[in-house]
Amino acid sequence: MSTEQFLQQAIATTVAALYGQQAAESPLQIQTTRKEFKGDYTLVAFPLLRASRKGPEQTCTEIGEHLTANCPQVAEFNVVKGFLNITLAPSYWANVLTEMATTPNYGFVEPQPNDAPTVIEFSSPNTNKPLHLGHIRNNLLGESISRITEKSGKRVIRVNLVNDRGIHICKSMVAWQRYGNGETPQSTGKKGDHLVGDYYVKFDQHYKAEIQELISQGKTEDEAKAQAPIMLEAQETLRRWEAKDAATIDLWRTMNGWVLDGFDATYRAMDIKFDKTYFESNTYLLGKSVVQQGLADGVFYRRDDGSVWIDLTSEGLDEKLLLRADGTSVYMTQDIGTAIERQRELQFAHHIYVVGNEQEYHFQVLKLVMKRLGYAWSDQLYHLSYGMVNLPEGKMKSREGTVVDADDLIEEMVSTAAQMAQELGKANTQDPETTAHISRMVGMGALKYFILKVNPKSGMTFNPKESIDFNGNTGPFIQYTHARICSVLERAHAQGLHTNSQLPEHCPIADKELELIQLLHRFPETVQQSAQTHNPALVANYAYDLANEYNQFYHDHSILKETNASIQQLRLVLSEQVGLVIRRALWLLGIEAPEKM
């Protein structure tokens, strides 16, 4: 039981005794006490005034007196205006620390293999160009939410839906056939996704040139766009692909293979894995029969031209197309089919789509369509909508070449970390391999933390130059704290001091130590909250708070040179717990915790 739950009960009992059962029924407002005031937890008394029929101060005092008299864990209280500040007994906190140190996986529930899973779909790239900064936010959010959801006690299935078909893929194929001279990742030494991406850009360049050419021959712009030979060729390639032409499929398969190999390398660098990868080339026909059925059931309607629609105007939305006049499906059709297929296959309890906020409308419609079709689990579909990542100059635009490439960015972060280590004299020339490994951990830690510490739903500005910062509220600062704790414990062990959960009895706990215990104690709660709100930033900021508190503690108190044995033991156990929790919190963010820096 968390301390807050414990206090909820204790105070509810008190309030019931003083002011009657009814008054205790609405949840009490309990919060942690602000630093400026004495106390651990604070009860806000204003909502209780109606029941107590007394002034705020008097109400607080009554509750406080009753509480100290009847609840041994409550040591003392003070009243400031309508706020009752409660101080818990040091023995209470000593017990908490003991429990933490002796309970493996303190505060967490292991997911059961038979639980209905939470499916989390993220990344979902197109196979015509490499991943960019936007995908990085998506991938990091998806992975982190997966880990957080797991630690909150749910079974998670990570899913990637790769968009590997369509006109955009055909564009790269046509450009490669025309101008590629048989280039391959092997022959050029280029990463497959970058190679294919280059041809996608090349397509656009030639397309533009052909349009200009046609315009100079007297065509209008619209005519030129429709008649450019390279575009006609791409459309023809798509037709051949859909007709399963062997040569076309072959080339498509080869080039997609290059791209997917490239993606794998990026995922590996980011430490991201999927349990299942779906390909749209296999799923794009799903959903048609469902739409037909819905049409028969009168959920949808057909227009004169044969296209199928749903009318959502009663929900404040528009009418939405589900099947084209020629009977082919659109994005929405596929998503309907895919959702039904997944529910059948995986029996999920929840399904989270990690997709940017530009598709909020789409997912709103998807949920409503599922609901109208009579699927009760439409409520279990959740769109984790995150804000766009902008550059200081504004939006990323692929046409203007302002896109930040994922692989480039990762390399830049790692090499900057290496350079910093060099400048600070941390680089070990004896062991360059370890130094390189640490640089990678630190560079990736900086990148991941920088993205994840921001609330997903807000848009963010990413400044490539300033983001590589290793001071302040950053990943490396937290990693550094962890490394120092490891170093302290290592020295302690070398001196024959052991921290194996032997807590000193009757050891005085000072304020700063108390603060650390209280903060540690709140970790499971933070993870739960983070899972419920799908917000890794809560965990990120918690990790920073903890590291920050520990650093101050570290500078104010000696640990290894402490002469009082029981105080030293307390500090060592505390250090060990802080190290453990920091490691876990970083893990939830997908960040490694180095033991040396």
Added chain:
RNA sequence: GGCUCCAUAGUUCAAGGGAUAGAACGGAAGUUUCCUAAACUUUAAAUGUAGGUUCGAGUCCUACUGGGGCUACCA
């Protein structure tokens, strides 16, 4: 035009309707015989405008101003 999200120190981010709006970077000033100075300490600096609801509003409501997104028989 319609729908929607957003607006907080110079900058990047915090703040479940609760106390004196927190951090960090940058600015100013300090701290290394010491367990890692990738650290710590001190300091100046903010809720777009106008109303409303409330004991109490950065948070809820209305209008305005400024910005993002959606509003495709694209995916």
